[in-house]
Amino acid sequence: MTKSKVVFDPFSEEFFNGAWETYRRMQEEAPVYYSEEYDFYALTRHEDVAAGFKDFETYSSAYGIDLAMVRTGHPPPQKAIIFMDPPEHRHMRSLLNKVFTPRAIQSQRQMVTEKIQKYLNAADPDRFDVVQAFSGPFPVEVITTMLGVPEEHAQQVRHWIDESLHREPGQVEVGEKGMQANIQTAMLYYDLVKQRRAEPRDDLFSRLIDAEIERENGEKTKLDDIEIAGFTTLLGGAGAETVTKLVGNAPVVFARNPDQWQKLLDDRGKVPAAVEELLRYEAPSQYQVRRSMKEVHLHGVTIPAGKPVFLINGAANRDPDAWTDPDKFDIDRDRSEAQNLGFGYGIHSCLGAALARMESAIALEKLLDFMPRYEVDWDRCKRVNMQNVAGWQNVPVRVLR
Ligand code: HEM
Numbered sequence: 019m020t021k022s023k024v025v026f027d028p029f030s031e032e033f034f035n036g037a038w039e040t041y042r043r044m045q046e047e048a049p050v051y052y053s054e055e056y057d058f059y060a061l062t063r064h065e066d067v068a069a070g071f072k073d074f075e076t077y078s079s080a081y082g083i084d085l086a087m088v089r090t091g092h093p094p095p096q097k098a099i100i101f102m103d104p105p106e107h108r109h110m111r112s113l114l115n116k117v118f119t120p121r122a123i124q125s126q127r128q129m130v131t132e133k134i135q136k137y138l139n140a141a142d143p144d145r146f147d148v149v150q151a152f153s154g155p156f157p158v159e160v161i162t163t164m165l166g167v168p169e170e171h172a173q174q175v176r177h178w179i180d181e182s183l184h185r186e187p188g189q190v191e192v193g194e195k196g197m198q199a200n201i202q203t204a205m206l207y208y209d210l211v212k213q214r215r216a217e218p219r220d221d222l223f224s225r226l227i228d229a230e231i232e233r234e235n236g237e238k239t240k241l242d243d244i245e246i247a248g249f250t251t252l253l254g255g256a257g258a259e260t261v262t263k264l265v266g267n268a269p270v271v272f273a274r275n276p277d278q279w280q281k282l283l284d285d286r287g288k289v290p291a292a293v294e295e296l297l298r299y300e301a302p303s304q305y306q307v308r309r310s311m312k313e314v315h316l317h318g319v320t321i322p323a324g325k326p327v328f329l330i331n332g333a334a335n336r337d338p339d340a341w342t343d344p345d346k347f348d349i350d351r352d353r354s355e356a357q358n359l360g361f362g363y364g365i366h367s368c369l370g371a372a373l374a375r376m377e378s379a380i381a382l383e384k385l386l387d388f389m390p391r392y393e394v395d396w397d398r399c400k401r402v403n404m405q406n407v408a409g410w411q412n413v414p415v416r417v418l419r
Contacts (some may be wrong), residue, residue, distance in 0.1 A: 022049055026060060028085070028305070028328070030187050034403045036300070038345065039289045039332035050319035056190065058085060058307070058326040059319075062333035064340035064356055066316065070308065070329045071363035077101050077308035077327055079366060084405055087192045088309050088326040096204075097248035100256070100366060107365060109232045113241075114249075114369055117225050123372045126164060127304045133159045134381050138388045143417035146389070149410050153265035153381065160377060161257035165250055166214065166221025171206060179255045183404040203254065207247040211351045215243075225252065257370050263302035263402075264293070264374070265381045265410030270297065270413055279375075282349070282392055286383060293348040293378045296362065297335075297360035299347050304332035304408045305364060331359035391418040 022041040029035060032040065044051045044062040051060040061067050070077050080103045081087060084093045087101075094101050099110045112115075125359040133156045141151050158176040159169070167175065178199035182192055192200070210223055218224040226246045230238045272279040282288055305328045314321040321327060336344040340356035361368035368374065402411045 026051055026053065026250040027055065029056075029185055029190055029406070030191065031403075034187075034390045034401050036401075036408065036410070038336060041336060042338075044330075045333065045339075046119055046338060050321065052319070056085060056326075057089070058328060059230075059310070060305075060330055061316075061323045062330045062337070064334040064337035064359070067329045067331055067334035067359060068103075068357055068363050070327065071306075071331075071359070071366070074103055074365055076311055076314060077329065078311050079107075079306075079308060081309040083306045083308070083398060085307055085326050088307050089190075091309075096251070097245050098250060099369070100252055100253040102402075104365065105234065110249075111365070111369070113229050113231045113402045117229065118369055118373075122373055123376060125323070126160070126373070127376065129163060130377055131161050131380055133163070134377075134384050138384055141388065143419075145387070146417065148269045148385075148413040148415055148417050149262065150412060152385075153262045155379070156168075157261035157265075157377060158254070158258035160261075160373075161253055164222055165207070165210075165253060166219055166223045167210060167254070173205065174204070174256055177253050179259055181406060182255075183259065185403055187403070203251055204247060207250045207254070208243060210250070211243045211246045222253075226250070231252065245322070248294040253370070255367075257373070259404075259407050261374055261377050261381075264296055264378050265385075266410045266413055267296055267300050267302070268382060268385065269389075269392065269394060269415055270399065270410060271299065271347055273392070273415075278347060278349050282382070282386055286347055289379050289382050289386075290308075290375065290377035290410065291353070292382060293375055294353060294358060295347060295349045295351065296378070298341075298358045299335070300408065301332040301335050301360040302360075302409055303360075303406055305330040305406055306366075331362065341395050343411075389415060389417045393418060 024040060024047050026040050026044055041062050049063050049066065061070055073190040079101055080093050080195050082101055087094050099107060102110060135158050137152045155173060159172045162172040162175055181199035182196040184196060214227055228240055230240055232238050282292055308327050308329060310321050310323055310325045310327050312323050335358060342355065357363060361371045392415045398412060398414045399410060400412040402409055
């Protein structure tokens with residue numbers, strides 16, 4: 019009997035539920051996968067995905083980083099660092115590196131701890147939905163506080179992001195509601211830039227208004243309103259959804275691996291390692307799409323120029339050629355075996371990684387205090403249907419006493 023050809027559909031229930039078996043088959047049977055249905059290519063082996071992230075000349079970000087954007091063949095209208103290639107990317111990144119210094123992140127520790135604690139203080143130990151009551155609301159508050167978005171808008175910003183990332187099975191393009199949400203988000207940030215220009219404060223908006231960037235002609239100028247609104251919109255999204263997913267995955271993964279939870283209860287010093295393993299085991303952002311800028315020959319397949327190419331870091335993080343026993347969740351694993359691609363790699367690797375690590379570690383610490391023993395209500399767990407981000411929408415638990 020011949021085996022059926024492997025099919026990877028990033029807009030299917032199978033993807034939303036975690037496509038681990040499909041990834042393994044792609045690595046073995048189709049390391050350069052071609053989707054006839056959507057006309058894209060995909061790389062899943064660790065070696066290829068890491069090389070793809072590094073080779074920005076072949077795999078461009080300037081046409082967007084999701085299928086809907088890249089397949090238009092045009093650069094997206096939004097101005098944001100994540101959609102830039104060098105040299106523009108280099109200039110923007112060096113500007114942002116000055117704003118996102120390790121010290122600036124560390125100075126937020128108190129604020130982050132307070133936000134996290136606030137939600138746990140309000141939580142009911144008998145009926146606690148870890149995503150809805152905790153990992154959903156706190157990260158967006160952290161990033162919007164840093165930006166300087168008034169608190170009353172924080173949760174609204176999150177609902178808009180959720181809306182814009184939501185996909186029904188088979189839906190590639192952002193829907194009508196998602197489009198509206200994007201417009202409202204852009205308008206909110208644009209208004210805030212205007213307000214901060216008139217009245218500076220000690221926040222990221224004001225620092226971005228003051229910052230100077232080197233342009234292609236070597237001239238140094240300030241960012242314009244559209245550039246600042248574009249970047250802050252990106253931060254609102256990138257800084258919230260992903261942390262929500264990582265922290266929301268934790269109660270599920272640890273319930274399935276109780277020995278690992280016990281290790282953390284016994285030794286809190288292992289919390290940072292647990293964050294890294296969560297990031298590897300189920301990367302919150304499963305893939306980034308690029309556009310091939312020239313013909314690529316790899317593993318006997320030719321990728322033509324001008325095609326969307328999925329770099330599936332979620333699969334690479336489970337590649338048996340990179341990791342020993344990759345499907346095992348092991349917070350003590352040897353992390354030097356391979357590069358964890360959960361934060362991407364190369365020039366676009368996550369700008370917020372230090373903040374994300376800090377938020378996730380504090381959140382795990384506080385969860386260990388709040389629910390040292392817990393049981394998950396599996397029947398009421400529900401996953402999100404989103405493009406590129408994977409994780410849970412509901413994880414109801416009961417704290418055991
Ligand atoms: C667990 C949480 C997070 C995960 C898994 C994550 C993942 C990623 C990944 C995979 C990329 C690479 C995108 C690409 O190559 O196209 C990225 C880029 C980025 N992330 Fe994160 N991220 C997280 C948290 C954050 C936070 C908290 C912030 C906000 C400060 C942030 C801001 C950014 C920005 C601005 C970029 C674009 C950088 C560039 O283009 O140079 N991320 N992130």
